[in-house]
Amino acid sequence: MNDNHPYKYKYWRPAVSADNVVFSFDGKDLKVLLVKRKNEPFKDFWAFPGGFMEENETLQQTALRELKEETSITPLETRELCTMSEPDRDPREQVITVVFYSFVRNVKPKAADDAADVQWFNIYELPQLAFDHEEIFTKAIEKLRLSIKFDPMFFALLDKEFTLSDLCRLWESVFNKKFDRRNFQKHWTTFSLITNIIQPVAKSSEDKKLPRAPKYYKYSESSYKEFIKKNKVRF
Amino acid sequence: MNDNHPYKYKYWRPAVSADNVVFSFDGKDLKVLLVKRKNEPFKDFWAFPGGFMEENETLQQTALRELKEETSITPLETRELCTMSEPDRDPREQVITVVFYSFVRNVKPKAADDAADVQWFNIYELPQLAFDHEEIFTKAIEKLRLSIKFDPMFFALLDKEFTLSDLCRLWESVFNKKFDRRNFQKHWTTFSLITNIIQPVAKSSEDKKLPRAPKYYKYSESSYKEFIKKNKVRF
DNA sequence: ACAAAAGTGTTTCAAATACACCCATGG
DNA sequence: CCATGGGTGTATTTGAAACACTTTTGT
Numbered sequence: 001m002n003d004n005h006p007y008k009y010k011y012w013r014p015a016v017s018a019d020n021v022v023f024s025f026d027g028k029d030l031k032v033l034l035v036k037r038k039n040e041p042f043k044d045f046w047a048f049p050g051g052f053m054e055e056n057e058t059l060q061q062t063a064l065r066e067l068k069e070e071t072s073i074t075p076l077e078t079r080e081l082c083t084m085s086e087p088d089r090d091p092r093e094q095v096i097t098v099v100f101y102s103f104v105r106n107v108k109p110k111a112a113d114d115a116a117d118v119q120w121f122n123i124y125e126l127p128q129l130a131f132d133h134e135e136i137f138t139k140a141i142e143k144l145r146l147s148i149k150f151d152p153m154f155f156a157l158l159d160k161e162f163t164l165s166d167l168c169r170l171w172e173s174v175f176n177k178k179f180d181r182r183n184f185q186k187h188w189t190t191f192s193l194i195t196n197i198i199q200p201v202a203k204s205s206e207d208k209k210l211p212r213a214p215k216y217y218k219y220s221e222s223s224y225k226e227f228i229k230k231n232k233v234r235f
Numbered sequence: 236m237n238d239n240h241p242y243k244y245k246y247w248r249p250a251v252s253a254d255n256v257v258f259s260f261d262g263k264d265l266k267v268l269l270v271k272r273k274n275e276p277f278k279d280f281w282a283f284p285g286g287f288m289e290e291n292e293t294l295q296q297t298a299l300r301e302l303k304e305e306t307s308i309t310p311l312e313t314r315e316l317c318t319m320s321e322p323d324r325d326p327r328e329q330v331i332t333v334v335f336y337s338f339v340r341n342v343k344p345k346a347a348d349d350a351a352d353v354q355w356f357n358i359y360e361l362p363q364l365a366f367d368h369e370e371i372f373t374k375a376i377e378k379l380r381l382s383i384k385f386d387p388m389f390f391a392l393l394d395k396e397f398t399l400s401d402l403c404r405l406w407e408s409v410f411n412k413k414f415d416r417r418n419f420q421k422h423w424t425t426f427s428l429i430t431n432i433i434q435p436v437a438k439s440s441e442d443k444k445l446p447r448a449p450k451y452y453k454y455s456e457s458s459y460k461e462f463i464k465k466n467k468v469r470f
Numbered sequence: 471a472c473a474a475a476a477g478t479g480t481t482t483c484a485a486a487t488a489c490a491c492c493c494a495t496g497g
Numbered sequence: 498c499c500a501t502g503g504g505t506g507t508a509t510t511t512g513a514a515a516c517a518c519t520t521t522t523g524t
Contacts (some may be wrong), residue, residue: 054247182478182517185478234487278492416502487508
């Protein structure tokens, strides 16, 4: 590195980027947001939206800023997933990337300047990805499956008012397998209705055409926090 | 930044460091490894061992290299904890740090050049820490408590051959509370002996002076993997 | 009348909890 | 002979699992 630089710490430094794994759920399939790269390296490959860090922002801000720039999407909440730092993960020079994941609902992305295309993909039907993004995706799915039980952020994937069938379909998408609807419902109507984590609501507008009208529920953050407080480890 | 630099990506870049939260367990208390800083900023404050990234290494390698340099300790395994990137977390310029955590047993650290002192601290009696390291520690404890049930790395905190009382004391240290010894033992002698995750061994050297000779167990990685395979999510 | 989506019910079984008691050893 | 650390046993309760049946409505 040129010695005539403004840094106080005289250390080599990698380029630093932040990427986003954004999930959404259309009521049937879990989707993940990908952008088609307009530039080298990996031109025309699909990749998770993201970009380079700028001065005076946190990496989370980098992630959200780039996501908005490239796809016009802004999730309410993001979580850190992992950091990728293999020296040759970018063919040109060493770039470390910090990956965040988030959930959104019912949003249509708009492709921006440096992305040729933006699209939701069924998580079980992904195209080939740029860089080490397939490895990133594997980590994201693992995190997803680990956290669905206790991370209330998951409810961001559902409408504010949802049915237990909706919730069940979400779980089935996350684990890519069928669950027993009866036991699934019982679990939530006993365990979770006692804790009030989900609460019944009178659904105002009934849009779906269903043989029988389902009950609707909403997620209660305050009850969730109450539950977490009480739920201590014992033996 | 000076324009005459060798980087292909012409972006601003922060200094990047890696830090280590290293836990150990002396049979009674959980400890964490801290170094006393010899240099500014935060001179004479205690901090987690770590340092700046060098070219052509991964962040995990950075963490392990710095840990070895500063304390002479090399854990068998490390895991990523989080990334800290608040612009003002370092008073001189923006430094992002990727934090790793690991477990070791029975090692004495040796202070090195750029650390005035190295010491194990009871995790419930920590001194004031440098930078945002107290926030890092809070995250580390949370991770610890979340993962003790299913992360086999935890057994690295025990001797290869351990008693169920040892294991119980470890849990008690992690959660900072007492467990019912009877139920704790039953849990491991039923659930986990069936899965063979821990297996009884004939203890060779009996060093402790106890009223009654306890049974000794060892952790079985292969049985753990077998268990994880079978343990599927259902409803 | 029947398919399709939604709801409820029962029985069983495994695991967590909350308890009490016995055993061996060193002082 | 008793305190201490270690081991075993039993009753209760809870939640998960594996099952079948009923309700509503559009066609």
